[in-house]
Amino acid sequence: MKKGIDISKHQGVIDWKKVKTDGVEFAMIRTGYWTNYVDEMWEKNYSGAKSVGIKVGAYHYSYSLSTADAVKEAQFMISLLKGKSFDYPIAFDIEDTKQTGLGKKVITDIIVAFTDTIKSAGYRPMIYINTNWRNNLVDMTRLNELPLWQAHYPPDPNLRPAAVDSRASMWQYTEKGKVNGITTTVDMNWDYDDLSKVNPVLVPSPVPSPAAVNALGYVTSLISTNNMRVTSGYRTSARPNHNGIDFTDAQRLELKQDVGILAFDDGTVTDTTVGSLIGYSVSILHANNLLTRYFHMKAGSVRVKVGDKVKKGQQIGIMGTTGDSTGIHLHFETKERSTGGISGTWVNPESYLLKAIAIPVAPPQTAAPSGTLKPKDKVKVVQGAKTYTGGNLASFVYTRVHEVYQINGDRVVIAFNGEVTAAVNMRDLVKV
Ligand SMILES: [Zn+2]
Numbered sequence: 334m335k336k337g338i339d340i341s342k343h344q345g346v347i348d349w350k351k352v353k354t355d356g357v358e359f360a361m362i363r364t365g366y367w368t369n370y371v372d373e374m375w376e377k378n379y380s381g382a383k384s385v386g387i388k389v390g391a392y393h394y395s396y397s398l399s400t401a402d403a404v405k406e407a408q409f410m411i412s413l414l415k416g417k418s419f420d421y422p423i424a425f426d427i428e429d430t431k432q433t434g435l436g437k438k439v440i441t442d443i444i445v446a447f448t449d450t451i452k453s454a455g456y457r458p459m460i461y462i463n464t465n466w467r468n469n470l471v472d473m474t475r476l477n478e479l480p481l482w483q484a485h486y487p488p489d490p491n492l493r494p495a496a497v498d499s500r501a502s503m504w505q506y507t508e509k510g511k512v513n514g515i516t517t518t519v520d521m522n523w524d525y526d527d528l529s530k531v532n533p534v535l536v537p538s539p540v541p542s543p544a545a546v547n548a549l550g551y552v553t554s555l556i557s558t559n560n561m562r563v564t565s566g567y568r569t570s571a572r573p574n575h576n577g578i579d580f581t582d583a584q585r586l587e588l589k590q591d592v593g594i595l596a597f598d599d600g601t602v603t604d605t606t607v608g609s610l611i612g613y614s615v616s617i618l619h620a621n622n623l624l625t626r627y628f629h630m631k632a633g634s635v636r637v638k639v640g641d642k643v644k645k646g647q648q649i650g651i652m653g654t655t656g657d658s659t660g661i662h663l664h665f666e667t668k669e670r671s672t673g674g675i676s677g678t679w680v681n682p683e684s685y686l687l688k689a690i691a692i693p694v695a696p697p698q699t700a701a702p703s704g705t706l707k708p709k710d711k712v713k714v715v716q717g718a719k720t721y722t723g724g725n726l727a728s729f730v731y732t733r734v735h736e737v738y739q740i741n742g743d744r745v746v747i748a749f750n751g752e753v754t755a756a757v758n759m760r761d762l763v764k765v
Pocket residue numbers: 565575577578579663664665
């Protein structure tokens with residue numbers, strides 16, 4: 334259960350450091366109201382809360398009298414959310430006396446129109462209503478999928494009364510709270526579901542492509558572009574304490590669009606710690622006590638929570654650079670777990686990923702390969718060829734002249750401009 338506040342310009346200038354020290358964990362911040370009013374403190378409150386690490390959601394006060402109004406209000410709110418990131422949902426605050434006479438159907442239509450518009454823009458919507466609205470003015474049976482934030486002020490704010498819907502994720506228990514750093518009274522809330530753990534931002538793009546799978550059935554592409562490139566290997570001589578492999582998208586697509594992180598195999602999420610070193614992370618326990626861990630995800634992008642069952646290739650977050658990280662990448666590590674939790678013995682992920690991906694290798698071997706190619710030969714990959722173990726290759730691979738980097742039997746690692754691109758079968762290469 335987390336303690337939070339909801340605020341607007343009515344709270345004046347807020348000392349966010351003091352608010353944080355007073356134990357406030359999240360803030361729902363008013364963007365504005367109707368289709369044209371921006372709360373004067375919206376920007377300041379957003380950056381103030383973020384600067385001290387208070388988790389942020391937003392709400393918009395509605396004057397809508399029709400679904401057309403509601404869509405306009407939502408579009409206006411969306412324009413105010415642009416470029417910002419949210420840990421908490423995006424809430425629709427409907428409570429105005431001008432709306433109470435509209436009738437259950439129209440009011441519920443308005444709520445659906447607003448929240449659907451928010452959702453299609455990639456945010457997770459939520460509805461804010463008080464108990465009277467919940468009981469008398471809204472058709473709740475049509476809103477089963479919508480997270481609920483209910484206002485109800487009982488005499489004892491520590492006892493959640495029965496009047497608060499059992500499925501309400503958030504309860505606003507008073508409008509007369511006192512918090513250090515805020516000179517006025519303030520609305521206080523309990524979040525029962527730790528809403529920040531559920532990614533509020535849906536990911537509109539890219540649509541994860543079917544993940545490549547190796548001979549053992551494991552996902553060999555851990556990112557949605559199926560285009561992994563290793564930037565740092567497992568316990569290399571330069572980084573002997575690097576207990577995983579770092580990957581990025583070979584085309585650096587992540588600089589232009591979100592790149593999804595995919596679960597390595599079926600499993601259960603055991604950890605979603607956010608740490609100063611690992612950033613936003615997910616750990617998944619698979620069969621045979623194999624634990625896979627994914628670090629440095631984009632803030633707020635984690636879309637699974639502890640206990641979730643995930644499927645092989647399912648998107649669990651977005652590649653990012655949170656924590657101690659230089660540039661957008663995925664740090665992926667595997668542990669053979671014996672003691673539970675996230676402890677266990679690190680193993681080289683390569684042994685699980687097998688040879689389907691191009692792992693940085695020692696300098697080209699001197700031993701001449703048995704075959705027609707040798708290191709440093711210029712080659713082209715035949716159109717439609719796969720990686721050595723059957724994964725997909727990025728389309729640019731077919732168009733570029735590569736250099737043979739390393740040969741092991743019929744397995745040939747090719748490089749472009751000194752960077753390893755892929756491992757392919759020798760029969761798929763043509764000398765140029
Ligand atoms: Zn790493």
